Amino acid sequence: MIRNLSCLFIFLTFFQYLAAANAQNISIYDRTQSRTVGVLESFSIDRLQYVSVTKLAGLLNITSQPNPAAKQIQLKLPDLTVTIMAISPFVMFNELMLQMPAYCLYKNNDYLAPARYFIPLLADHAHLDIEYNESANTILITSSRANINNVIVEEMENGFLLRITTSKEFPLANIFTSESNGWFYVDFFGGLIDTFQTFTVNPEIKSIKKIVPIQLSDDTARLSFRVTVPISEKNTYIKSATEVTVTLRTRQKISEGILADLEKEREKWKIDTIIIDPGHGGRDPGAIGSSNTFEKKITLAIAKELKAELEKKLDIKVLMTREADIFPSLKERTKFANTNKGKLFLSIHTDSNPVSRLHGHTAYILGPAKTEEARRVAQFENSVIRLEDTPDDYTDLTDASFILASNAQNSFTKESEELAALIDVEIRKKCNSYSQGVKQAGFQVLYGASMPCILLETGFLSNPQDEQKLKSKSYQQDIAAAVCEGIIKFKERYESFNN
């Protein structure tokens, strides 16, 4: 091998001698400008024309980096490094190694490439518009007509700077920015862009993925930026005759502090505490069934089952407004829920109606009653106030005054409605109970709860079949399981919405 190399050097020395004697010029013809723009010295060696890699790169505005120690030179293009090795037929395009039918040579610290083989290789693999016409002794090039030359993306504290260098001065009025579906566009009226040019973004900048140059029409060029964060504000200004700067403020960056706060907010809204309110109690029996069933007993029994079920299925705190036969006021129940930072409030009741054939369950949310029946139910449930020590201490929740009050106080109407609907569906499925639907009325016990809240009428004590069912432990468990399932579904949806 060494011997062969030595032989090669002897040959090369000989060729170099020849080369010096056979120097001639290749004209460089620019197809864009339709004229000869220069000459490139070439050396005819063994009937092949050799050109200087350094000088060729210079003509094409490509940066070249010689490495004399390694006897190689590199051409630096965007995304591509072309490595030419002296005294070797190999040329590397990044990792791709290609072999020419002739060697590259090294002479007076310069690298000489065989034009016939090297130029087409460069044109093909570096996508350069260059062509060697051997018989005409000409190299044809296409100089760029583009007047939008480069983009530098700089990440700032609260967004980005897009520094666009141009070879033409653009008035501000000729630059338009817009955005659509994750793309941010900068359009230049009077702009020309090389659509084959690669515009690179520092890979550390995660929020701008790529830049795509587009010639929209003869007189409008577009730079498209793939942006992965929402842009909250944009500004374009002319920095100099050759630089247009666009600033993009992104919500993400602006709000790092806000994001942290939001995270805290989300934590706050995680459903980690549920308040169950067994209706009535103590001196207030609630509704009384035809076979003398007290509502207060059924509500407490269902509440206890529900607490057990929730604690079994979810890793959350479950609190009850009463765990015994006592009489908390309606206000005390709501206050208990708020003080304990409840995230859901469920008031459990059983219905009663003079029409004994009415049966089934109803999920109520707080709102102006839309039907006489809903109004009546709320009136009945609110009537316990008469038994309280300070019955005057309540906001009037009759329909007329209600709208203002509810707007001011309950911002969870939508959530409450959704919770009610989910629970309603589960009870229908699991308990074979007729659904009276999701309704709204002015329930005092829901008023003032700063969380999604519902009042559930689990069935009619005034209906003998419902009464029998409600008295049975298995039905109480079925109701508890259904409500629990509704809460699980609500929790999943609510927490994913808020994330």
Ligand SMILES: [Zn+2]
């Ligand atoms: Zn009740």
